[in-house]
Amino acid sequence: MKPRQRKQYFRNMKRSDDSEREKRRKRWRLIQELGEQRIPYLSPADPGFQELWDSSYAGLALRQCSVLPDGLHERVQSALITLQRRGCLLRDLVRVRDRDVFTAVSRALVGQPGYTYRYLDTRLFAIPWHCEGEEGQKDENGKPCCDSDLRDACKAFWELNQFFCSDVRPQTNARGVKRSRSDTENSEDTPGEGMCEESVKDRLLEEKQEKEKKEEEEEDSSQGCSHSSPLSSTPPPNVGRLVQFNITLINYMDPTVMTQLKEEPYYGMGKMAVGWHHDENLVPLSPVAVYSYSCPAEPKNEGVTEKDGQGQSKDKEKETETEGEGTCKEELKEEREGLEKEEVQKEKACWRVGLKVAWDIHTPGLALPLQSGDCYYMTDDLNRTHQHCVLAGDMARFSSTHRVVQCCTRTLDYIQKRCSEALENLQTDPEKNTKSLKSLLPSTLQHTEDIHNEVEFEWLRQYWFQGRRYARFCSWWNKPMEQMEKDWKEMERMLNPYSASVHRLG
Template identity: 35%
Template sequence: MFKRKHHSTDSSEEEEVKRRKREKKQRLIQDLQRQREFFLPWCQRYEQVVEESYSNFVLQQKDDITSALHGRIQWAFETLRDHGYLYQDRVKINKKTITTPVSRTLIGEPGLTYKYLNLRLFTLPWSFAGRPPSNDIEEACSVFRELNNYFCEQSKLLMVKKLAGRSRSEQTVEQETEDLVAGENNNYTDMSTASGKSTQEEDDNNVIERNSNFNITLLNYMDPSDVYLKDEPYYGMGRLAVSWHSDENLLEGSTVAVYNHTCYSARPEQDEDWKVGLKVAWNTEIPAILTPVCDGQCYYMLDTMNDTHLHCVLAGSTPRFSSTHRLTKCTSLSDIQKKSQRALENLNKNENGCVSLMSLDLGVIQFSEEIHDEVEFEWLRQFWMQGAKHSQEREYWIQPMEELESQWRQMELMTKLTVNAAMEEKNKSLIQKLLCIFTKRQSLRDHWMNRFSGRDICQIPSEHTPDYRPYWTDRDDTYPLPFDLADIMQQLESIEEEPY
């Protein structure tokens, strides 16, 4: 395949940055392995270390939630699992295909997405355009909206108390918390109409707002007897269900709230608890903590904790569900629809059906082609690549994805018109721009077409077999441009190399 020539300077600089990161990580690992200090709740220093370095971690007891809500949540977990809605993802890490040991699904506001490990997850909606749930799956999803509402209220209480406690006595904090919940304190409850407030009060309002709104939950399920789990490598904490990480693609400084449901065995007195580990990111001096989380308990990582700390999950002896509520900052369906419409504003159609471009300005072309790539690689391929079962479960998404694909075809036509104009006018600036765009696009297409090896495909269940959409052959003239852009790139480069 034709490959665009390029300078190696950028590549060598990137390699140097990666090398330094690897060295820094290796030094950190060595320091941690020498220290290996962490505390459990029954350790003498646990409370002191939590107060000093983990004050944004809050463990909530089971009795704080009604037994009726506990029952609905546990029914919802089991309903989604039993209907096959929780399954392991296949992701690429360091050019290797990895099957996640945890089974997951995303639930939330209609049209929202969440990305982790370069995989875009698409929500099962938890609300249904004003109508009640029509089946068990929709009912289960709506239960997590109920839990989400509860977490929003609790997170607000925790953040109000945290902010009020910075400089006031405990008695004053309790009274102000009650006033705020009752809506009697305008410092926090009416941002739009309050006047004369200090900058600090306005900042506090913003902090409370971002920490008391969740729009998605990522459901997790694991039966530790079904998967091989590695040991935690730094402290010797036990078997890792989820490795050390901070959650990706969340609004900076927003809370993460987690509901924990663990199943019981025939002999519950012998069950080993699941645990959550926490450590300060890029720090080898502050000890880590390890906290058991029992069935029905919740925990919160408040405010900036997800930005400044890492967490992991240590497996217990029985299956575990969790519902992890977040505020995603990923592009939504409405966002990409608006972007697509803006890109297509450069396509002119006259009364006779003839098409042309409104502008060949390089900035306009760059903008529309970036959206072209985003639609193809961040939406269409991400959605269809996850297989037939994934798309069938997300019926809500089918029509919007088909509409996006129709708009993407129009963007392909716009690219064709741009190529024609660049060749006819021998516009070398435009040709150089197109060569850069096509080099990236072809690389991304190759990546997606080769995301899974033949061996990987054989191990993927048929209902999750990737759908390489959109894909077409050179003989398919219903597409404006070929799938493989090598020939067009050669033609463009030959013009670029012609003398002035």
């Protein structure tokens, strides 16, 4: 690595370390304040669940499985199983708290051709979804980039994406749609409660630091785009009018295989498939749409017979209760407690999404059970002001999480333009067939080096390490990445001092 590369690399690492240290400081202070106590959380069976949802989690909207168009469930679920059977769902190596770890969830990115998504220092390369009537990219032999089964699967995700794009807009106005309410009922958006004064100060300080960090990054890289979602209170002009999800992150996990899932540490919600987090690198205030599909349960034990027996015993208790008068209060209390425990166990058997107000230990958390085929939206600034986790159920589960990712530095078109910018400083003598630099100005050479580093560290290394795993399923990225490697080698020669001087002299 060259001296300037090292300087840029360590400067970026210092920013990342500073941000991580600040998060650790906040986490440590909250844990000290909390002590050994658990923060309360509410589920649908708990009193006050509805009021808590309306007051502190109004940006969450639930859509039952029945709202999807006829046949879409079958196509999407078949597509999810196709990806799993083909081996397209892979665990990613990510960076978490200075450690490289494999995700518990297996993933694949599907979306607009040429789009990528970056999270936890890992870049995913999208398998293109095939819009209706689109043939897709072909290789030099005229062969499509994907086979027909994978193409049909990706098209199903595009159809689901189209539904979400049209359905999420009314849900942004009708916030907090619950199972017991009509799909057209609106609820007023009210601010979250229970935020301590110190947490408010922390959030304001965090916003200030994020703003300063963004301005510093823009000045250093001259790219005009932050690597994290800016904390803005004003939505971009297009988001309020029309939502266009451009990628979906497909997830799969079987909790019976993953034996080392961590317990949720703050509320005691249960085993976590995905820990507490904000979704990264999204367009500010853009919504997130999630489709959840739980696989049929394996008949490991006689759970159904057990439940039937419980039901019969309850019926007998009811009969004796009606026949004989004056069942004692203790028995009624025990029966009520037993029913409540059974309800809690049923909820924990389901996959759930957990939500909490970020950096707040006073507002109760929310745990929302998800039936197979349910969808939910995170709208407004919920993803910015709150954190969410995924709580594992008893069955295996797929999800398709649709997002509006930042495209200013995340697409193939962007990085190809950057390569063209750098190579504009290279000229070829047609007579001598030699190449030389048009300008040796330090600013021009620095600009070329910045692009050279970005191509290498943000694209080529990420692709050759993790992205090309998908080449055996889809060849879409093969030719673009080969060309990018050629451009990188050209820039490497341009930045070689000896080569540059020789070329310049002809």
